[in-house]
Amino acid sequence: MSVQTIRNVFSVETGYRLSDDQIVNHFPNHYELTRKDLMVKNIKRYRKELEKEGSPLAEKDENGKYLYLDFVPVTYMLPADYNLFVEEFRKSPSSTWIMKPCGKAQGKGIFLINKLSQIKKWSRDSKTSSFVSQSNKEAYVISLYINNPLLIGGRKFDLRLYVLVSTYRPLRCYMYKLGFCRFCTVKYTPSTSELDNMFVHLTNVAIQKHGEDYNHIHGGKWTVSNLRLYLESTRGKEVTSKLFDEIHWIIVQSLKAVAPVMNNDKHCFECYGYDIIIDDKLKPWLIEVNASPSLTSSTANDRILKYNLINDTLNIAVPNGEIPDCKWNKSPPKEVLGNYEILFDEELAQGDGADRELRSRQGQSLGPRAGRSRDSGRAVLTTWK
Amino acid sequence: MLQEESDLSLIIAQIVQKLKGSNLYSQLERQAWASLQRPEIKLESLKEDIKEFFKISGWEKKLQNAVYSELSVFPLPSHPAAPPEHLKEPLVYMRKAQGSWEKRILKSLNSMCTELSIPLARKRPVGEQKELLNKWNEMGTDEPDLSLFRPVYAPKDFLEVLINLRNPNYENGDSLSFRTHLGLIQVPLKVKDIPELKECFVELGLNIGQLGIDDSTQVPPELFENEHVRIGQKVLAEQDSAAAQQYIRQGSPTALRAELWALILNISSQPEDVLYYEQLKTNVIQHDLLVDSLIYKDVKLTASNDDYYFVFEDYLYQVLLCFSRDTSVLSHFAYNSASPPKSYIRGKLGLEEYAVFYPPNGVIPFHGFSMYVAPLCFLYHEPSKLYQIFREMYVRFFFRLHSISSHPSGIVSLCLLFETLLQTYLPQLFYHLREIGAQPLRISFKWMVRAFSGYLATDQLLLLWDRILGYNSLEILAVLAAAVFAFRAVNLMEVTSLAAAEAVLADLSTLKVMPLLQIFLFATVT
Numbered sequence: 001m002s003v004q005t006i007r008n009v010f011s012v013e014t015g016y017r018l019s020d021d022q023i024v025n026h027f028p029n030h031y032e033l034t035r036k037d038l039m040v041k042n043i044k045r046y047r048k049e050l051e052k053e054g055s056p057l058a059e060k061d062e063n064g065k066y067l068y069l070d071f072v073p074v075t076y077m078l079p080a081d082y083n084l085f086v087e088e089f090r091k092s093p094s095s096t097w098i099m100k101p102c103g104k105a106q107g108k109g110i111f112l113i114n115k116l117s118q119i120k121k122w123s124r125d126s127k128t129s130s131f132v133s134q135s136n137k138e139a140y141v142i143s144l145y146i147n148n149p150l151l152i153g154g155r156k157f158d159l160r161l162y163v164l165v166s167t168y169r170p171l172r173c174y175m176y177k178l179g180f181c182r183f184c185t186v187k188y189t190p191s192t193s194e195l196d197n198m199f200v201h202l203t204n205v206a207i208q209k210h211g212e213d214y215n216h217i218h219g220g221k222w223t224v225s226n227l228r229l230y231l232e233s234t235r236g237k238e239v240t241s242k243l244f245d246e247i248h249w250i251i252v253q254s255l256k257a258v259a260p261v262m263n264n265d266k267h268c269f270e271c272y273g274y275d276i277i278i279d280d281k282l283k284p285w286l287i288e289v290n291a292s293p294s295l296t297s298s299t300a301n302d303r304i305l306k307y308n309l310i311n312d313t314l315n316i317a318v319p320n321g322e323i324p325d326c327k328w329n330k331s332p333p334k335e336v337l338g339n340y341e342i343l344f345d346e347e348l349a350q351g352d353g354a355d356r357e358l359r360s361r362q363g364q365s366l367g368p369r370a371g372r373s374r375d376s377g378r379a380v381l382t383t384w385k
Numbered sequence: 386m387l388q389e390e391s392d393l394s395l396i397i398a399q400i401v402q403k404l405k406g407s408n409l410y411s412q413l414e415r416q417a418w419a420s421l422q423r424p425e426i427k428l429e430s431l432k433e434d435i436k437e438f439f440k441i442s443g444w445e446k447k448l449q450n451a452v453y454s455e456l457s458v459f460p461l462p463s464h465p466a467a468p469p470e471h472l473k474e475p476l477v478y479m480r481k482a483q484g485s486w487e488k489r490i491l492k493s494l495n496s497m498c499t500e501l502s503i504p505l506a507r508k509r510p511v512g513e514q515k516e517l518l519n520k521w522n523e524m525g526t527d528e529p530d531l532s533l534f535r536p537v538y539a540p541k542d543f544l545e546v547l548i549n550l551r552n553p554n555y556e557n558g559d560s561l562s563f564r565t566h567l568g569l570i571q572v573p574l575k576v577k578d579i580p581e582l583k584e585c586f587v588e589l590g591l592n593i594g595q596l597g598i599d600d601s602t603q604v605p606p607e608l609f610e611n612e613h614v615r616i617g618q619k620v621l622a623e624q625d626s627a628a629a630q631q632y633i634r635q636g637s638p639t640a641l642r643a644e645l646w647a648l649i650l651n652i653s654s655q656p657e658d659v660l661y662y663e664q665l666k667t668n669v670i671q672h673d674l675l676v677d678s679l680i681y682k683d684v685k686l687t688a689s690n691d692d693y694y695f696v697f698e699d700y701l702y703q704v705l706l707c708f709s710r711d712t713s714v715l716s717h718f719a720y721n722s723a724s725p726p727k728s729y730i731r732g733k734l735g736l737e738e739y740a741v742f743y744p745p746n747g748v749i750p751f752h753g754f755s756m757y758v759a760p761l762c763f764l765y766h767e768p769s770k771l772y773q774i775f776r777e778m779y780v781r782f783f784f785r786l787h788s789i790s791s792h793p794s795g796i797v798s799l800c801l802l803f804e805t806l807l808q809t810y811l812p813q814l815f816y817h818l819r820e821i822g823a824q825p826l827r828i829s830f831k832w833m834v835r836a837f838s839g840y841l842a843t844d845q846l847l848l849l850w851d852r853i854l855g856y857n858s859l860e861i862l863a864v865l866a867a868a869v870f871a872f873r874a875v876n877l878m879e880v881t882s883l884a885a886a887e888a889v890l891a892d893l894s895t896l897k898v899m900p901l902l903q904i905f906l907f908a909t910v911t
Contacts, residue, residue: 152696153696153697153698153699153700153762154522154523154699155696183696187522187523187699215689215690215695217690217692218690218691218692218695220695221692222692222693222696225844226693226843229639229763229843229844229847230763232639232640233639233640233642233643233763233764233847234643234763234764234765234766236640237638237639237640238640301692
């Protein structure tokens with residue numbers, strides 16, 4: 001089902017009720033995670049909550065930055081947070097910021113700025129129309145642009161990872177092992193003269209495929225295992241494992257952040273496309289989450305990957321290929337996972353308090369290869385500290 | 386006994402001669418002079434004290450590594466009065482064949498040159514030089530018109546030459562007899578059979594841990610992997626080339642591989658090396674060579690379209706363009722059966738004083754040449770180090786894959802080894818393929834010439850190249866080729882044409898190299 005259809009299905013007006021044998025591929029309010037502004041809002045709220053509880057996860061360093069929960073670049077909503085943004089901008093005036101429309105995809109409407117004058121339009125609106133409700137279409141988020149991305153072969157790339165969520169409460173999510181990296185066709189340069197060149201900065205295939213040097217055989221894509229091999233060979237095993245551990249961590253945290261507000265309808269499952277950028281200090285940043293990741297393919301390998309993705313997703317969401325009963329406990333047997341591995345299973349994590357210590361030690365030696373080690377939620381902190 | 390001793394002293398003398406001209410020698414000399422300041426060096430026992438000092442400070446190890454490195458390419462002991470051609474290649478008919486092949490290549494190159502009326506070399510105008518310097522890191526985006534260029538030759542052309550190699554002293558007779566070869570290669574070279582290979586590759590045996598097999602997710606790392614990594618780190622700490630070479634026969638952990646290969650190839654990035662690379666870069670900027678276009682074309686045709694290597698396109702240009710101007714590569718022709726092609730300054734054809742080697746490094750690239758460099762980009766991202774590693778790999782191993790020689794690691798021997806293995810251990814398959822006109826060598830030749838680069842997944846390829854370095858031999862390529870055929874034997878028995886056989890073997894990217902090798906060598910019922 002597309003997002004529009006989902007909106008209709010779950011809207012109060014139509015009075016449509018899903019019967020027990022119907023399962024749909026979106027959560028009713030998935031936009032809490034997949035709209036750029038709501039995602040940031042939920043994560044900020046989650047962090048504050050943890051801080052209030054005094055949880056060790058919310059620990060901060062001397063500069064006031066979260067030690068474990070700082071994985072989203074500094075972001076503000078425009079026009080609502082315009083003044084807050086200006087304050088932050090003035091603190092580091094040579095920084096670059098990226099403007100993204102909240103509700104769009106495929107890199108549409110995105111541009112970079114490095115001067116306040118370039119976004120005066122949003123400041124005027126906030127002064128004059130503070131009582132007029134902003135239409136969704138005009139809302140933008142502005143984030144600090146990561147201008148030191150990790151470059152391979154001199155090019156910028158980002159990671160696209162697929163994460164399947166079968167239920168939010170208890171949280172059960174799976175990570176697809178075959179994610180990929182999307183490379184820009186043009187060499188990266190942070191120089192201000194190329195700020196307008198989207199081929200340098202935006203990795204969306206929808207944009208890159210119009211570039212001169214786009215190659216249809218490999219599509220500018222690398223598998224995650226290639227990335228791993230390259231990083232292990234050039235940077236060493238420990239930092240690479242740490243990087244991948246952190247990536248798993250931020251995915252789980254982002255899901256935990258929206259879990260309380262998510263309508264955990266038992267008819268629903270969802271496969272998200274996570275976009276992650278790694279900077280040159282090997283720190284991963286969560287850029288956004290897509291509710292309808294592109295399932296079209298640009299190359300032959302791509303087609304095979306997406307076919308398997310859909311196959312494995314449906315195998316997990318709808319067991320045995322039979323007519324589903326939404327009341328089932330959503331615990332698929334190990335054999336059907338296919339190329340998915342369990343990223344986090346809240347039930348399992350809470351279930352074995354005694355086993356947790358053992359699990360975390362195992363997690364350290366087996367590393368991210370054994371996805372099951374992710375089950376011990378809290379205990380995994382010991383590997384990351 | 387006496388003969389061996391005199392052989393040994395001859396070898397020692399030759400190595401000393403070689404090393405005297407090297408950087409290491411001057412460094413050792415400097416160190417020796419500097420050590421005179423140290424209190425433990427006494428005049429009475431000067432020689433012993435300095436030797437002791439070298440041992441402690443690690444300089445002896447460096448010298449050991451250098452000697453070991455020389456030995457690895459040292460030609461087999463021969464008669465002291467043997468002429469230099471014999472060091473290149475002892476068999477006359479092979480030399481002749483290589484000579485005529487070279488003439489053909491050069492003719493093809495020259496005719497392309499006159500056809501397109503492009504000079505073999507020209508000096509770049511200043512404007513062009515500046516432009517190239519600016520674009521040095523992204524030469525991939527500069528798309529000169531390459532449509533008129535063709536690669537000078539492709540592996541299959543070379544295969545035809547090898548097929549027609551004959552030893553004039555070997556009487557085969559016109560009719561088929563037990564002496565004629567069933568395969569394509571018709572020269573009687575000695576190749577190893579499986580029992581001999583088992584002895585040679587003993588570390589790949591079933592009861593010995595391997596990376597590529599015993600590090601898979603099902604095997605707990607305490608069993609082998611952890612210990613192996615620990616030993617690897619120790620080897621690196623000791624900086625011992627010979628130990629590293631022994632160690633790597635069981636595979637190299639990904640994190641240690643870059644350093645291990647550098648140690649085995651005896652590459653250390655000294656400032657002089659970086660300077661040398663910069664000098665080569667300047668040469669590239671100042672002069673344009675015809676082979677540059679060939680290199681461009683090759684990269685665009687092969688690496689740019691490869692799923693694994695397209696990212697490193699620009700590095701490939703940086704390495705290969707410098708490589709073709711590197712005259713130090715000429716020294717490897719002393720033990721290479723090939724000879725660098727000569728060209729003459731315009732108008733002075735035939736006059737020896739005006740002869741130059743073209744290209745300056747004497748190596749004319751062929752279709753697929755850039756794939757020798759591509760896998761190395763996964764290990765080294767610093768251009769001068771990448772360059773050094775590639776150059777050393779070339780002058781130790783890769784040159785043997787495209788020159789006609791009788792060396793056991795030369796391509797002719799590899800082909801014969803492959804065919805013999807297949808005939809001996811999979812006779813039914815071999816016969817079937819031959820009957821349908823699909824001689825196995827026609828399919829596996831391209832794998833071996835490229836050392837499987839571009840055919841295997843990169844992590845598997847690196848495991849294979851670990852073993853090439855470990856055993857200092859390319860024979861493993863032929864063994865792997867045979868193992869692949871053995872693995873796909875069931876499907877191959879059902880095909881009825883060469884095209885169908887090619888299709889069965891078209892995609893090797895899912896193969897796991899080490900299990901295939903192990904099974905073929907140690908677990909096949911004969």
